[in-house]
Structure formats: C-alpha cells, structure tokens
Amino acid sequence: MDQYRVFGNPIKHSRSPYIHQAFAKETGQELNYQSQLVELDAFEQDIKTFAQAGGKGGNVTVPFKEQALALCDQVSKRAALAGAVNTLSFRDGQILGDNTDGIGLVKDLLDHKVTLTGSRILLIGAGGAAKGVVLPLLEQAPQQLVIANRTLSKAEQICQQVSDNRLTCCTFERTKDYDFDVIINATSASLDGRLPAIPETVIAGVGVCYDMVYAKELTPFLVWAKQAGASKVIDGLGMLVAQAAESFNIWRGVMPSTDEVLCQLRADLD
Numbered sequence: 697m698d699q700y701r702v703f704g705n706p707i708k709h710s711r712s713p714y715i716h717q718a719f720a721k722e723t724g725q726e727l728n729y730q731s732q733l734v735e736l737d738a739f740e741q742d743i744k745t746f747a748q749a750g751g752k753g754g755n756v757t758v759p760f761k762e763q764a765l766a767l768c769d770q771v772s773k774r775a776a777l778a779g780a781v782n783t784l785s786f787r788d789g790q791i792l793g794d795n796t797d798g799i800g801l802v803k804d805l806l807d808h809k810v811t812l813t814g815s816r817i818l819l820i821g822a823g824g825a826a827k828g829v830v831l832p833l834l835e836q837a838p839q840q841l842v843i844a845n846r847t848l849s850k851a852e853q854i855c856q857q858v859s860d861n862r863l864t865c866c867t868f869e870r871t872k873d874y875d876f877d878v879i880i881n882a883t884s885a886s887l888d889g890r891l892p893a894i895p896e897t898v899i900a901g902v903g904v905c906y907d908m909v910y911a912k913e914l915t916p917f918l919v920w921a922k923q924a925g926a927s928k929v930i931d932g933l934g935m936l937v938a939q940a941a942e943s944f945n946i947w948r949g950v951m952p953s954t955d956e957v958l959c960q961l962r963a964d965l966d
C-alpha cells in the first residue's frame with residue numbers, strides 16, 4: 697500500500713493522518729498515512745530514508761518547511777515565493793515540492809462565499825504563513841492587496857520580490873489610510889494570545905476577518921474583530937482541511953470533498 701507521512705516537531709497533535717485517511721476512504725484510494733516526529737537535526741535524513749523505503753509523498757509542518765524547500769530537486773513557483781514547502785512527492789528518484797497553504801486559504805474563503813475578485817484585502821503579517829498566500833490571493837484578481845507587518849522591512853521584501861502593482865505594504869498604523877473588504881491575520885500572534893496592533897477603526901465595517909489560526913474557542917483576533925464591528929469572522933480550520941485536500945490531489949489525482957471531514961474536526965474541537 698502506498699505510504700505517506702507528515703513530518704514535524706512537535707507532531708503529536710497533527711490532524712493530518714485523520715484528514716488524509718478520511719479522504720482516502722471517501723475517494724476509495726488505498727493508502728496509509730502516518731505522522732513522524734523528526735528530531736531537529738534529522739529532517740534531511742528522515743525524508744531520504746522514507747523516500748528510499750518507497751514512500752510516495754509527505755506533508756511538512758513546523759519547523760521544517762524552509763528546510764524542505766532546500767531539499768527539493770524541483771519546486772513550484774508558489775512554493776518558491778513562499779520560501780517553504782508543505783507537500784513533498786517522491787517520483788523517479790526526485791523530490792518535488794509544492795506549497796498548498798495559499799490555495800487552501802483561497803478555497804476556504806471561497807467556500808465561505810467571500811468575494812476576493814475586485815476586493816481590497818489586508819494581509820497582516822510577513823512571515824512564512826503570509827508569504828505562502830500572497831500569490832494565490834493575487835491570482836483571485838483583487839483590486840488591492842496590502843501587507844502590514846510589525847517589522848515593515850519584511851513586508852517590503854515580499855512586495856519587492858513579487859513586484860505587482862496591486863500589491864503594497866505599510867505599518868500597522870498606516871492601515872488607517874485604506875479601506876478593506878477582507879482582512880486576513882497571518883501573524884502567529886493568536887498562538888500566544890496576542891493581537892497585532894491594527895487600529896480598531898480599520899476593522900469597523902469590514903466584511904470578513906479571517907484568522908489562519910484556529911482553536912476550540914474563537915481566537916483573540918476574531919473576538920476582537922467581532923467587537924470592533926467586522927460582519928463575519930472565520931478561523932483557519934477550513935484552510936487546514938483545504939490545503940490537505942490540495943496535497944491529496946497532487947499525490948492521487950483525485951480531489952476529495954472537505955465538508956464531512958471539516959464537520960468532524962470542528963466537532964472534535966468541542
């Protein structure tokens with residue numbers, strides 16, 4: 697049976713094995729998907745050992761996504777821009793890398809009937825998570841995509857690298873100079889129970905606020921956004937499932953449906 701794994705550290709709480717086994721069942725694909733804890737200095741060795749043993753592919757999670765990029769013989773454009781790989785395929789002795797995080801976010805937003813085409817989007821953060829979603833968001837033809845980051849130079853770097861006239865960057869404070877339809881929090885602030893220091897007035901009246909993080913309770917960013925007047929708030933659980941579906945499709949050539957898995961995961965959070 698074809699073998700797949702998710703590699704990370706920590707890995708115990710990864711939901712990927714559950715998600716991929718559910719996709720396999722739903723689509724009638726025969727495969728086995730396990731998680732593997734990788735010691736911090738053993739990523740390259742562990743991946744090569746798995747590939748040599750006949751593994752077909754894998755997902756990569758924190759903190760190895762950048763190392764995964766370096767290990768690949770070929771990477772997709774979106775993975776190159778993200779500077780990170782979350783999906784590995786082992787084919788003909790080669791390691792192919794892709795990044796499905798951005799398309800996962802876009803899919804989840806579209807599943808929630810969020811209009812991206814023609815919209816003014818604020819992306820908060822300029823780390824790995826933000827970089828991974830810039831190209832897939834631009835592919836949706838927004839009117840404008842503004843990247844705001846605590847450290848402005850990191851946002852400027854992305855703008856220079858992508859060089860698209862719809863893309864601009866600013867400090868948190870200067871987000872006041874724009875109007876937004878959609879705001880996406882790609883910082884890791886929610887993980888520490890913190891908020892990016894976006895002025896509250898920027899949120900008031902915004903159609904949708906999205907946090908890439910998810911938890912049992914609404915994340916601090918989404919609680920704050922709701923209070924500040926956002927019409928709709930969405931967490932990142934759907935993105936997790938959608939990026940997994942994209943990986944599954946890359947490996948198996950079949951796109952699984954995500955609804956049932958998402959419902960089950962949501963119920964399991966409670």
Ligand code: ATR
Nearest residue numbers: 821822823824825826846847883884885890891892
């Ligand atoms: P990830 O892979 O999750 O994106 P990362 O590459 O370390 O992790 O990036 C973390 C992002 O969250 C950065 O944009 C970081 O801002 P800086 O570039 O200024 O460090 C942002 N971030 C983390 N904690 C934050 C906080 N409390 N307030 C605002 N931004 C925060």
